[in-house]
Each structure stands twice: as structure tokens, then as C-alpha cells.
Amino acid sequence: MVVENPLPPFLIWFAGALAIWLGVVAAVSLVGFFLGWLAVALERGPREAVARNWQMICQAFQDFVRYISGSRISGLAYLAIKESIRRRVIAVFVVFLVLLMFAGWHIDPASREPAVLYLNFVLSATTYLMLLLALFIASFSLPTDIRNRTIHTVVTKPVRASEILLGRLSGFALVATVILIGMAIVSFFFVTLGLNHRHTLTAENLQSVTEGGGETGTLTGLTSSVFGHRHRVYVDVGGQGRVEVARGHYHSLRVVGSGPDARYEIGPPEGFLLARVPIYGKLEFRDRDGLDADKGLNVGDEWTYRGYIQGASPAALIWTFEGMSPRRFPEGLPLELTLGVFRTHKGNIEKPVLGSLAVRNPRTGLYVETEIFESREFAEVPEIKRLFVPRKIVNPPSVQIIQRKKNTPEGIVLSPPPEEVRPELTQKREFDLYEDLVDNGRLEVWIRCIEPGQYFGAAQPDLYIRARDGSFVINLLKACYGIWLVTIIVLAYGITASTFLSAPVAMVATIGVLVGGLFRDFVIKLALGQTYGGGPFESLYRLVTQENVMSELEPGLGTLLLKMADVIARGFLFAVASILPPLGQFGWANWVAHGFDIPWEHVLIRTLQTFAFAIPVIVAGYFFFKSREIAE
Amino acid sequence: MQTGVNTPHAVPEVVVETRNLTKIYRDFWGRQKVRALKALDLTIYKGEIFGLLGPNGSGKTTTMKLLLGLLFPTEGQAIVLGKDATDVSKNERIGYLPEETYLYRFLTGEETLDFFGRLFNMPAAVRRQRTAELLELVGLTGARRRQVREYSKGMARRLGLAQALINDPDLILLDEPTTGLDPIGTRAMKDLILRLKDQGKTIIMCSHLLADVQDVCDRIGILYQGELKELGRVDALLKVRDVTEIRFSGGDGALVDDVKQVIERRNGKIHFIGNPTTTLEELFLQIIRESEAHPGRRVRGGISGDGR
Numbered sequence: 001m002v003v004e005n006p007l008p009p010f011l012i013w014f015a016g017a018l019a020i021w022l023g024v025v026a027a028v029s030l031v032g033f034f035l036g037w038l039a040v041a042l043e044r045g046p047r048e049a050v051a052r053n054w055q056m057i058c059q060a061f062q063d064f065v066r067y068i069s070g071s072r073i074s075g076l077a078y079l080a081i082k083e084s085i086r087r088r089v090i091a092v093f094v095v096f097l098v099l100l101m102f103a104g105w106h107i108d109p110a111s112r113e114p115a116v117l118y119l120n121f122v123l124s125a126t127t128y129l130m131l132l133l134a135l136f137i138a139s140f141s142l143p144t145d146i147r148n149r150t151i152h153t154v155v156t157k158p159v160r161a162s163e164i165l166l167g168r169l170s171g172f173a174l175v176a177t178v179i180l181i182g183m184a185i186v187s188f189f190f191v192t193l194g195l196n197h198r199h200t201l202t203a204e205n206l207q208s209v210t211e212g213g214g215e216t217g218t219l220t221g222l223t224s225s226v227f228g229h230r231h232r233v234y235v236d237v238g239g240q241g242r243v244e245v246a247r248g249h250y251h252s253l254r255v256v257g258s259g260p261d262a263r264y265e266i267g268p269p270e271g272f273l274l275a276r277v278p279i280y281g282k283l284e285f286r287d288r289d290g291l292d293a294d295k296g297l298n299v300g301d302e303w304t305y306r307g308y309i310q311g312a313s314p315a316a317l318i319w320t321f322e323g324m325s326p327r328r329f330p331e332g333l334p335l336e337l338t339l340g341v342f343r344t345h346k347g348n349i350e351k352p353v354l355g356s357l358a359v360r361n362p363r364t365g366l367y368v369e370t371e372i373f374e375s376r377e378f379a380e381v382p383e384i385k386r387l388f389v390p391r392k393i394v395n396p397p398s399v400q401i402i403q404r405k406k407n408t409p410e411g412i413v414l415s416p417p418p419e420e421v422r423p424e425l426t427q428k429r430e431f432d433l434y435e436d437l438v439d440n441g442r443l444e445v446w447i448r449c450i451e452p453g454q455y456f457g458a459a460q461p462d463l464y465i466r467a468r469d470g471s472f473v474i475n476l477l478k479a480c481y482g483i484w485l486v487t488i489i490v491l492a493y494g495i496t497a498s499t500f501l502s503a504p505v506a507m508v509a510t511i512g513v514l515v516g517g518l519f520r521d522f523v524i525k526l527a528l529g530q531t532y533g534g535g536p537f538e539s540l541y542r543l544v545t546q547e548n549v550m551s552e553l554e555p556g557l558g559t560l561l562l563k564m565a566d567v568i569a570r571g572f573l574f575a576v577a578s579i580l581p582p583l584g585q586f587g588w589a590n591w592v593a594h595g596f597d598i599p600w601e602h603v604l605i606r607t608l609q610t611f612a613f614a615i616p617v618i619v620a621g622y623f624f625f626k627s628r629e630i631a632e
Numbered sequence: 633m634q635t636g637v638n639t640p641h642a643v644p645e646v647v648v649e650t651r652n653l654t655k656i657y658r659d660f661w662g663r664q665k666v667r668a669l670k671a672l673d674l675t676i677y678k679g680e681i682f683g684l685l686g687p688n689g690s691g692k693t694t695t696m697k698l699l700l701g702l703l704f705p706t707e708g709q710a711i712v713l714g715k716d717a718t719d720v721s722k723n724e725r726i727g728y729l730p731e732e733t734y735l736y737r738f739l740t741g742e743e744t745l746d747f748f749g750r751l752f753n754m755p756a757a758v759r760r761q762r763t764a765e766l767l768e769l770v771g772l773t774g775a776r777r778r779q780v781r782e783y784s785k786g787m788a789r790r791l792g793l794a795q796a797l798i799n800d801p802d803l804i805l806l807d808e809p810t811t812g813l814d815p816i817g818t819r820a821m822k823d824l825i826l827r828l829k830d831q832g833k834t835i836i837m838c839s840h841l842l843a844d845v846q847d848v849c850d851r852i853g854i855l856y857q858g859e860l861k862e863l864g865r866v867d868a869l870l871k872v873r874d875v876t877e878i879r880f881s882g883g884d885g886a887l888v889d890d891v892k893q894v895i896e897r898r899n900g901k902i903h904f905i906g907n908p909t910t911t912l913e914e915l916f917l918q919i920i921r922e923s924e925a926h927p928g929r930r931v932r933g934g935i936s937g938d939g940r
Contacts, residue, residue, distance in 0.1 A: 071750050071753045071754075074750065075750030076751075078747070078750075079736065082736070082738055086738040149730065150734045151734075152702060152728075153735060155701075156701075156728040158723040159720065629703050630702045630703075
């Protein structure tokens with residue numbers, strides 16, 4: 001699975017995020033205070049404006065902290081729930097069921113990755129429907145109350161504006177939660193039933209395996225074809241059956257009886273719905289001269305996610321893992337690898353390219369090659385290669401001492417230094433992973449391309465230790481929780497927009513936030529000038545004149561004006577992007593679909609981000625609501 | 633202790649006070665559209681029923697909304713129960729019946745009162761008790777489980793009154809309280825207003841129906857084009873000082889002639905001599921009372937009993 005922007009460890013993220021959050025909140029508060037002051041000052045003079053603004057801030061503090069009442073909030077939440085029911089929000093669930101019905105006809109379980117297809121579909125449908133639901137109920141609720149004047153009867157009770165907003169938010173959140181739980185349950189059954197299939201196997205399908213001209217007693221054959229695939233089956237002399245993996249899953253095999261009367265019972269598919277818990281290492285590159293490099297080669301791909309290394313050279317992809325111990329992995333290291341392959345001479349493009357897997361002790365430099373593997377350039381689906389580094393490595397294909405070379409201002413630094421190199425280490429033919437190759441919990445895993453003229457490419461998440469498998473159901477629930485968090489953010493923005501805008505305008509504004517949030521990363525890149533083709537105005541000019549994005553514009557007054565306009569536009573874009581939630585990062589559908597466990601750390605970070613956006617937005621809504629006249 | 637305005641020597645407690653209260657409605661660009669209320673100075677005391685009168689657009693409802701904090705004054709200030717009108721905490725002691733019944737149509741009568749009870753932080757048991765009492769008071773016990781959408785206008789109005797009383801308020805603001813009510817409902821509303829006054833509550837009402845105001849209000853203020861034109865006690869304002877009315881029963885035509893002669897002898901001017909008429913409201917209520925007492929019987933043709 002591609003992870004383009006991996007999250008840093010929680011504490012590092014938190015420190016940085018908190019500083020940015022405080023800065024943005026302070027800046028927005030100052031702007032808000034100034035605008036509030038200006039509005040009052042025009043009518044009542046500057047001194048009274050300051051006094052009133054200060055009074056309002058104190059009042060806000062009291063309304064959110066001192067006077068807030070659970071009873072009132074629950075009452076208003078109850079009202080929001082009743083209103084949602086009256087607005088027939090259950091229709092969203094019905095639409096979801098109808099969508100699944102049609103999808104059941106169109107999703108092809110015979111595709112190469114049916115689980116990815118099914119899971120992506122249900123999670124995307126759930127996300128879009130939940131967002132639509134949040135948009136409608138949040139944007140229309142308060143303006144409808146104001147238009148019908150039912151709000152008059154409410155605000156003439158001792159209800160704080162904070163309670164009106166929080167009551168609505170919690171009521172709608174509860175409605176969304178119930179609907180989301182319903183969708184998650186239906187999705188689970190839709191996926192498991194959609195992927196379920198049974199193969200058959202009879203004695204006639206099996207043949208004896210021969211080795212060296214003689215029969216080994218093991219039987220092998222292919223199952224019946226279901227959903228466009230078959231599985232190879234092995235039944236050993238003892239009657240134990242094994243079904244090979246095909247299309248990302250396997251089946252259990254039970255052999256009843258023996259000989260020609262034996263019956264073969266193949267179970268339901270297993271391994272479709274995974275939640276792999278990966279342990280990632282830190283990726284470094286070694287170039288063809290054997291020097292450490294910051295990044296790999298670019299093989300002309302616009303997508304610079306993967307860095308490449310040259311085959312049949314000292315170049316290598318090196319992942320350093322921390323915390324390796326026999327307690328964690330007593331049998332050895334189960335690795336999974338996704339490689340990019342680039343062939344400079346194509347020949348038979350179906351022919352795989354050879355590579356090697358090795359482990360190295362970062363202190364002694366002992367390098368032990370454990371496996372030679374094949375990798376294909378063109379695979380119908382990204383191929384996840386399962387590799388294993390055993391605890392006891394016996395007669396490895398290659399053993400040597402490799403010194404890492406780092407280019408520093410003082411010259412090339414070797415690790416280990418020459419005086420610490422111990423060539424006698426290579427004399428052994430049997431190695432213990434932890435005693436010989438792990439240093440203080442650290443271990444290097446090296447991937448190299450063996451064939452000349454060919455290249456291997458990888459990004460950091462492309463190799464990981466598959467520590468264990470988590471629960472798929474919990475993983476699905478985590479993904480649904482991610483959808484719930486986005487729903488809460490949209491609800492908060494929608495409710496706040498509806499405090500000062502009419503319902504349709506509030507909805508359009510919230511859609512704007514939603515779309516902006518989904519493309520926030522791009523907007524920030526654009527604001528920081530990290531995109532090709534200049535800022536918004538320069539890009540527009542290039543679009544109209546069909547100018548190449550890479551070429552420089554002709555110097556002159558026009559170009560100068562364009563660049564100046566872009567400086568202003570970029571400042572504005574940066575300010576806007578800073579208050580937009582990074583909604584694009586909340587989608588965990590890919591994790592679930594590709595069978596990766598969503599780390600709890602991510603869950604915590606996204607939860608904090610949700611609060612970090614929802615709370616200031618609701619506070620802003622409070623000020624908008626307090627400063628407007630309810631009766632107009 | 634009640635310190636109503638009728639108590640001669642006690643210093644009346646001020647419940648509502650407005651000073652130079654002004655409201656100007658502006659358009660989007662801040663230009664003045666209309667001056668709805670001009671420098672209103674008003675003091676309303678505890679225990680009185682105060683009526684705000686005036687034609688459409690005179691500023692009655694604007695005044696009411698300013699007192700409730702639904703609108704912000706352009707100039708001046710309104711103090712309600714000792715607090716600024718925009719202070720939400722004053723609402724703890726206020727009940728408000730809006731001009732139209734602005735209730736959630738998808739709630740039942742019972743749910744409506746329970747909901748508003750929650751807004752006053754009332755415990756569940758108190759809410760239940762208060763809801764039952766108020767539904768009984770406004771005659772909606774039988775309809776408590778019906779959604780407000782199914783209520784007639786009069787029923788919704790009564791439920792609106794019930795919600796205004798849920799917190800047993802000290803100050804009750806009633807905007808057109810008898811609108812949409814039938815004569816029985818109107819009388820019941822007026823009786824209730826008088827009962828609330830007897831309980832020491834202060835009531836501010838505005839109405840187009842002058843008879844209603846006359847029946848219940850202690851003092852009135854008459855607004856016209858946003859300005860307070862008249863303010864005072866109802867009985868004092870309505871008294872016609874140079875005309876004397878004598879009403880008596882018994883006697884015959886000769887007695888009437890004697891009275892006429894005495895008035896003429898003393899240079900008095902007779903404006904009218906005849907039998908007084910009752911009000912249509914009185915007639916209607918009398919017919920309803922008699923119909924309830926004797927079902928199936930035609931009551932009478934009219935006040936004279938001859939059916940003409």
C-alpha cells in the first residue's frame with residue numbers, strides 16, 4: 001500500500017501540531033476581535049466597542065464553562081434527533097441499501113483484487129452518504145428554526161448560544177453514529193457474503209507428484225474454477241491437505257477417507273479480509289558507488305514516490321529496524337515487500353528480475369544474504385512478496401563484511417571503521433539472527449537488484465515486518481470511526497455556517513470547506529509555491545495562453561503584475577488553507593481495503609485533529625450567533 | 633410579600649425599565665430603513681398588568697423583542713428584572729408567549745413542555761409534575777400525546793401559554809395573547825391573566841383587541857409610529873370627566889320622567905336614556921353556559937327574549 005505522507009511519531013507530531021494550532025487560533029482570534037471591534041465601533045464608537053468585545057469574550061467563557069448545562073444540551077440534542085427523524089434521515093440508509101443492491105450486480109468478484117474492490121466501494125459509499133447527510137442536517141436546521149421563528153421560543157429561555165450549538169452538534173452526531181453503525185454492519189455482511197465462494201475438488205483432479213522419476217506420495221491438482229480462479233492443492237502422504245494462495249486468499253482443506261474413495265472438503269475463503277500490523281523501518285539508499293545517498297535514482301517517473309537503485313552494482317535499498325528481539329520474533333522475521341521494477345532493456349518483459357535479500361549488522365558490518373527472489377515489472381496488481389529471514393541462517397549464499405560509506409565535509413566516513421572490521425566473522429556457515437546480526441535491537445535489511453541494467457525502486461513503507469494480524473472487524477470499525485470524525489467536522493462547520501447564513505448559502509459554504517479540506521494539501525503546496533506553473537493568476541494565464549508550465553514567462557510588466565497578484569493570492573490561500581481541516585487524510589478506506597491495520601496512533605491523531613478543528617469552529621459559531629439579532 | 637401598584641404606601645418594585653430605548657432597522661449597507669422605536673422611556677412595576685397598544689407598525693412587537701433580547705437596541709437600554717435585556721440569565725424568571733405559536737410541530741404537547749422544562753434545568757420528576765399541571769390548566773390533558781401539528785390554532789395557542797408558564801415566571805410577556813382563541817378561550821385567557829396577577833406576577837401584553845386590554849390591564853401605553861403617545865392607568869385614561877352615568881333598576885316610566893325633569897331643571901343635558909346593552913362576548917358566554925346547563929333546549933332568541 002502506498003503511504004505518501006507517513007505520520008511522524010505521536011509526540012513529535014503533537015508538539016508541532018500544537019504550536020501550529022495555537023498560532024492559527026491566535027491569528028484567527030485577533031482577526032475576529034478586530035472585525036468585531038470595527039463593527040461595533042462604527043455604530044457606538046471605539047471605546048465602547050472594546051468594552052463590548054471584551055464583555056462578549058468574558059460572556060463566552062462563562063457560557064462555555066460556567067453556565068453550560070448538560071440537561072439543556074441533552075434537551076436540545078433530543079430536539080435535533082427528533083428533527084432529523086422528521087426530516088427522514090433514514091432515507092440515507094435506504095439509499096445505501098439500494099446502492100449495495102446495484103453494486104452487488106456490478107462488482108465483479110472474479111476481479112484480481114475483489115476484496116479491495118468490495119471494501120473500497122462500501123467505505124466510499126458510506127463516506128459520501130454520511131457527508132451528504134451531515135451537510136443537509138447541519139446547514140438547514142438552525143436557519144429553518146430562525147425562519148419558522150421556533151427559535152424565539154427557545155432563546156427566550158435561559159439557553160446559552162453555546163448550548164444551542166453543542167446540543168445540535170451532539171444530537172446530529174448521535175443520529176450519524178446510529179446510521180453509520182447500521183451501514184458498517186450491512187457493509188460487513190455485504191463484503192463477506194460477496195467474497196464467499198466454495199471450490200470443489202475430487203480425486204480425479206489430483207495427480208501424484210514425481211521427483212527424480214519416482215512418486216513422492218504427495219498428490220497435487222487444481223480446484224474447480226469459481227470467480228475466475230483455481231487454487232493449486234497439495235495432499236501429503238498423511239492425508240494433510242494444503243491449498244495455495246490465489247487472488248489474495250486461500251481455503252482450508254479437509255480430507256475425509258483415503259485412497260480413491262477420499263472426499264475433499266474445501267472451506268470458505270480465508271485471508272481476504274486482513275489487518276496486517278506492519279513494523280516499518282527507516283529507508284536509506286546506497287548508490288552504485290557504494291556511498292550512502294539521501295534518495296534513490298529517478299527513472300523518469302513523474303511520481304517520485306519510489307527511489308531506484310541500479311542492478312549488479314553496490315547500490316542497495318537499506319531498511320533499518322529498531323527493537324528487534326527474540327521475544328518479539330522468536331522464529332525469525334516475516335517480511336513483506338512491494339518493489340518497483342524498471343527495466344532498461346526490455347527483452348521478454350514477462351521475465352522476472354532477480355534480487356537478493358540480506359541482513360546486516362549495523363555495528364560489525366556482517367552482511368548475510370538469505371534469499372534470492374524474483375520480481376516482475378508488469379504485474380496486474382501490485383505484488384506483495386512474502387520473504388522470511390529465519391532465526392538460524394545456515395549456509396547462506398553470500399557472507400561478507402560491508403562497510404557503509406558516508407560522504408561528509410570531512411571526507412568519506414566508513415562504518416564500521418577499518419580498525420574495527422573483523423573478517424573472521426565471515427568464516428562461520430551458520431548464523432543466529434539475534435546474536436550475529438542484530439546490534440542493540442538494530443538490524444539492517446538490504447534489498448539489491450542482481451541483474452545488470454535493471455533497477456529496483458522502493459519507498460519506506462514498501463518493506464515491513466508483518467508483526468501480526470489484527471482483527472479485520474476492529475479495523476473496519478476504525479475506518480468507520482474515521483468517517484465519523486469527518487462527519488463531526490462537517491457538522492461543526494455546517495452548524496457554524498448556519499448561524500449567520502441562510503440554509504442554502506450555509507450548505508454551499510460547507511461544501512466549499514469540504515472540497516477545500518479534501519484538497520488542502522494541494523492548496524498549501526500552491527500557497528507555498530511548490531507547484532508547477534506559478535500561483536493561481538499565473539496558472540490561469542498559462543491555461544488561457546496554453547503556455548507550458550515549465551517554461552519561464554516573458555519578462556515584462558504583465559508578468560510582474562501576475563507575479564504580484566500571485567503573492568497576494570498565495571497569502572490568502574495560505575490563510576484559508578490553515579483553517580481548513582485536512583479531510584483528505586482522514587480516509588482509511590485504503591488501509592482496510594489493502595488489509596493493513598490502522599495504527600491506534602493514527603486514530604488518536606485524527607481524533608485530536610477533529611477536536612482541534614471542531615472546537616474553535618463551534619466557538620466561532622457561538623460568536624456569530626451571539627452577535628446576530630434572532631428576530632429580524 | 634406582594635408589592636403591587638395597588639398597595640398605596642409601599643414603594644413599587646421596578647420590573648422593567650427602558651431608557652431612551654431606540655431601534656432603527658437598517659439595510660445590508662447600514663442605511664436606515666425604518667425607525668421602529670424612538671427613545672422609549674417606560675417603567676413597569678411588579679404585580680401590574682401593562683398593555684402596549686398601537687396600530688400595526690407602531691413598535692409594540694419591537695419593544696417586546698427588545699425586552700426579550702431578540703433584538704439589540706440601536707440606542708438606549710432596557711433593564712429587565714434588574715439585568716440588561718441581552719443577558720440570558722434574566723430568562724430564568726421570564727415567560728414569553730409569542731404572537732404566533734412558534735412551537736416544534738413534530739413534538740407532542742407533553743414532549744413540548746418537557747423540552748422547555750429541560751431548558752430550565754428542571755429535574756425529570758418536577759418536569760413531569762409541572763407538565764401535567766399546565767396541560768390540565770390549559771385543558772390539553774386529553775391531547776397531550778398528539779403532535780402539535782394536529783392541534784387546532786386555539787389548542788396550539790394554549791400550549792404556547794403553558795410553555796410560557798413552565799418555569800412559574802415572575803414576568804410574563806404576552807404578544808397578542810387572545811389571537812386565534814374563540815370567545816370561551818379568550819375569556820379563559822383573560823381570567824388566567826387576572827389570576828396570574830393575583831399571584832403577584834407582572835404581565836406585559838400587547839394586543840390589537842382593545843376590549844381585551846381594557847378588561848385586564850392596569851396601565852397601558854399607546855404607541856404610534858414608534859413613539860409613546862399616552863401612558864397611564866386604564867380607568868383614569870378612560871374616564872369621561874364631564875358626563876355622569878346613572879344606572880338603576882326598578883321604578884317605572886314616571887320615575888324616568890322625574891329624573892329627566894330634574895336634570896333639565898338643573899340645566900343638564902341628557903345624552904341618552906334607554907336600556908343598556910350587554911357585550912356580544914357576555915351574550916355568547918351566557919348562551920354557552922345555559923346550553924351546557926340544559927342540553928337540547930333552545931336558549932332564547934336574544935336579550936329581550938322575543939327572538940326578533
